Amino acid sequence: MSVFSRKFRDKTALFWMIISLVILLLMPILLAIGLYLKSLPILNGQSFWELISESDWKPMQGKFGFLPFITSSLWVTFLSVIIAAPVCILTAIYLTQYARKKVLAFMHPVIDILAGLPSVIYGVWGVLIVVPFISKTVAPFFGLQTSGYTILAGAIVLSIMVIPFILNILIEVFRTIPEELTEASLSVGATKWETIKYVLLKKAYPGIISATGLGVARAFGETIAVLMVVGNVVKVPSSIFDSGYPLPALIANNYGEMLSIPKYDSALMLAALILFGIVLLFNFLSRMAIIRSEKNQ
Template identity: 50%
Template sequence: MTWRRWKDKASGGLFALLTAVAVLIVVLIGGGLWWKARPITRTHSIGQLLFSSTWNPFDGRFGFWGYIAGSLTVTGLAIVIALPVSVLAAVYLSEFAPVRLRKWLLPFIDLLSGIPPIIYGVWGVLTVVPVAGYTALSGGVVLAVMIFPLLISILLDVFRTVPEGLKDASLSLGANDWETVRKVLLAKSKSGILAATILAVSRALGETIAVLMVCGNVATPPHSLLDPVYPLPALIANNYGDMLSIPLYDSALMLAALVLFGIIFVFNAISRLVLHRLERRNY
């Protein structure tokens, strides 16, 4: 008995240590980016860096607003396209699809999640860009296709948390299938749908190669969906290592990475909080 207790304590301590290491890695990443970004924050105000659209490293001007606006535009468009389609697909797979078809489609959806982003980028260049050009619209369409599998998988898990008794009660009271889906399944899953959307935003914000290949890479805030854009991940991927002889350029790119890191961290934290509350409510 003493040996078993010792093993339980050792296992618990090991798991706690691994958890602490994971948290420490996140802290170190954020701290490292902040340390590398300090030189540019000493010579430029945060407001000037984040809300100026002028990007001219040779004159010491580092305005990130064009890149931030590009990231938000492409990501927002991707969510607008992907969310309705993903919700409808998840409802069909969860409530209406035959078991045999569901077993065939779910592995296919998981397979889409494993396709490298560069494949999506090539697909976008070959099929979307000839129609929409190198624009925010092309980036939004490609990102929407990339996040379909993530959204559908999370939404299926969310729909499984809705008790079958509630749906049976709705049907027994005379509601049809669509009314049950709308007033029971979707109504009870609002928090989960919100969490899934936030996770998808985090995934879309961090995509680099696919967006870089189809968005046009013009660092000005877009005025329409047919304007080219230059998201933050593409800025880092395109320039890091090429122009670091320019004073403060390395620091500027590290600040871009820190801004992206902070945005994704906040979105992930919110989604985890929402999912945690959903689990507590159902259990």
């Protein structure tokens, strides 16, 4: 092969790599622009602030208030991460600091399988186990009556789903902490728990934030499993035993139907845009938190 043709191939390869990268970077931007353009009809009629702070959702009458969906999403998401994060942190600490290496080696594929299970399976599990458990056991314990299709059910199912994701990152976070740091702490007379509490958790803090942030972002967008157990009632929830209607469920349940109603598809596109924006915001916030805490270490 001539020198010219070899150099040409070299350049061509590089060219395609850059093109791939550009496509990758353009995707979310194009997505956002597309959603924005599609939701313009509804945004032209009402202010954005009005739309997200109104709780009236009557498409037939042209009333589109997104507040019930946004609050439902926030409730389900935060509750699920509040359940999942401590479980993940404790498990990751046990697996990396206490368990034998064989146990960790065994757990890795198990976690990957859990992460790879289709979400509809978690949804069915939620309907069969979690929903009845809440209606027959948990709610009566608090003196309440409910069908079980609640924010709490959604959060429990969701927490089980995000655990493998958060856990995988946390295991990596704790594994990359140098053993010498543990030795340094132990050698001044600290116990193992003191070492974990004062040194390892502190060192892992940025990682814990980023893992939790990614968990939130994932939980926020999760659709099928949640909509199967959360009740899908349009109402701003006031307790975890209320039903809710998260944003992804709104889009999945209604898109493709009733699109003859004026502005209805535009409203759903706006729901998607809000979802997109909130996920982006959480990613951004957790990244900021990481940068700040890394500076302070």
